[in-house]
Amino acid sequence: MKRAPLVLTGTVAGLAGVLSFHSSPAKVTLGAAGPAATGTSASSPAASGSSGSSSSGSGSSGKASSGSGKASSGSSSAGSSGSSSGPAASGTRSAVGPSVNYYFGVLSVRVTATGSKITKVSIASINDGGMPRSQYIDQQAIPMLEQEVMQAQNGNIQGVAGASYTSAGFAKSLQGALKSLGLK
Amino acid sequence: MGTVVTIDVYTAGGAPGADFDARMAAAVARLHEADAVFSTWDPASPVSRLRRGEIDLAGCPPEVARVLDACAAARDRTDGWFDPWAMPGGVDPTGYVKGWAAQRALAEFAASGASGVLVNAAGDIASAGLLPSGEPFRIGIADPFAPQRLAAIVRLTGTIATSGTYERGPHLIDPRTGEPGTRAASATVTGPDLGLADALATALAVAGETGLDLLGRFDGYQGLVIGHDRSRAWTEHFPFAPRGG
Numbered sequence: 162m163k164r165a166p167l168v169l170t171g172t173v174a175g176l177a178g179v180l181s182f183h184s185s186p187a188k189v190t191l192g193a194a195g196p197a198a199t200g201t202s203a204s205s206p207a208a209s210g211s212s213g214s215s216s217s218g219s220g221s222s223g224k225a226s227s228g229s230g231k232a233s234s235g236s237s238s239a240g241s242s243g244s245s246s247g248p249a250a251s252g253t254r255s256a257v258g259p260s261v262n263y264y265f266g267v268l269s270v271r272v273t274a275t276g277s278k279i280t281k282v283s284i285a286s287i288n289d290g291g292m293p294r295s296q297y298i299d300q301q302a303i304p305m306l307e308q309e310v311m312q313a314q315n316g317n318i319q320g321v322a323g324a325s326y327t328s329a330g331f332a333k334s335l336q337g338a339l340k341s342l343g344l345k
Numbered sequence: 346m347g348t349v350v351t352i353d354v355y356t357a358g359g360a361p362g363a364d365f366d367a368r369m370a371a372a373v374a375r376l377h378e379a380d381a382v383f384s385t386w387d388p389a390s391p392v393s394r395l396r397r398g399e400i401d402l403a404g405c406p407p408e409v410a411r412v413l414d415a416c417a418a419a420r421d422r423t424d425g426w427f428d429p430w431a432m433p434g435g436v437d438p439t440g441y442v443k444g445w446a447a448q449r450a451l452a453e454f455a456a457s458g459a460s461g462v463l464v465n466a467a468g469d470i471a472s473a474g475l476l477p478s479g480e481p482f483r484i485g486i487a488d489p490f491a492p493q494r495l496a497a498i499v500r501l502t503g504t505i506a507t508s509g510t511y512e513r514g515p516h517l518i519d520p521r522t523g524e525p526g527t528r529a530a531s532a533t534v535t536g537p538d539l540g541l542a543d544a545l546a547t548a549l550a551v552a553g554e555t556g557l558d559l560l561g562r563f564d565g566y567q568g569l570v571i572g573h574d575r576s577r578a579w580t581e582h583f584p585f586a587p588r589g590g
Binding site for chain 2: 321
């Protein structure tokens with residue numbers, strides 16, 4: 162089946178959501194950044210899901226809320242992610258989302274798109290403070306985050322179980338980049 | 346909660362039904378609600394207050410009691426390998442709630458006219474329906490030894506949850522010791538309900554390969570355990586995708 166994926170991105174208060182709708186015509190809609198977004202899930206017990214909640218990581222989960230709110234790069238209000246706009250611009254182009262705080266530091270996300278199709282998602286900049294543990298987690302996590310966005314457009318599989326390290330900061334910068342590309 | 350939820354809606358062609366926006370908003374609202382009630386990092390959430398003993402169960406929204414009942418049943422039926430009451434800092438149902446919340450969000454798309462819907466709550470996935478081609482969804486399982494690679498692919502009916510140590514280092518708690526520790530590198534469970542699959546995957550990650558026997562007590566649930574030595578063990582009907590298919 163040929164798919165023209167449409168990526169709806171919505172950030173929920175305290176939850177970041179990347180919502181995809183696969184059909185045609187392709188269109189991309191950005192949802193909202195809620196006020197209560199957290200940092201990353203690294204040591205936020207609520208985010209650790211099936212991993213239980215020992216906080217043997219560096220720092221406490223309270224720190225995770227730093228920088229939230231102002232990092233909002235999305236648009237409208239939470240829950241509006243179903244709304245839509247016209248077809249996106251064509252051609253290959255890329256954009257870098259805003260630098261946003263996440264649990265270990267600051268990052269920004271670069272998105273490359275051709276037409277309305279996202280062809281690459283990567284980290285444009287990251288400053289994790291050089292802490293060994295945060296570097297370890299970043300090395301583990303960033304590929305997953307990139308992969309997570311691309312999965313929506315992978316024809317062979319529709320998702321990956323177990324790739325659970327996710328970051329509201331990543332999603333916010335992603336939203337900003339998508340908006341810059343007119344994928345909104 | 347700081348987690349990313351992906352909702353994928355597949356339609357056979359054209360735009361989804363007119364009520365798509367409302368369904369998406371309702372699904373997002375379910376996730377908001379779950380976060381507001383069950384967040385253990387938000388000190389003001391009912392569950393955080395319950396953990397601190399500031400309120401009792403009667404003072405919580407009714408879904409807290411329902412979730413804790415489900416957790417207690419899962420604890421008993423896994424011989425304690427899944428035990429939210431053994432977590433440091435008081436009862437922590439997070440190992441069930443993420444899947445439960447995703448399952449509730451998915452329910453908002455019932456009879457929506459879409460061919461299939463996936464709700465991916467940070468690697469725990471609830472699905473309904475099929476791809477527009479009529480084929481089942483194919484879901485990869487992250488390789489615990491190389492997270493950018495896949496350890497296996499399944500043909501998904503219902504839900505899939507994977508639990509392991511590779512996500513953030515060794516954070517799973519062994520309920521029997523109260524210390525971090527697992528007997529598997531990762532454990533994956535498929536089955537009809539994502540809350541229970543989530544809990545069972547946690548149980549199997551801690552219990553290891555021998556925990557697969559527990560799944561016989563749960564109708565419709567299958568498991569795959571990848572050992573620290575990279576060995577693999579699975580239940581008889583684990584839904585591996587056929588090679589090349």
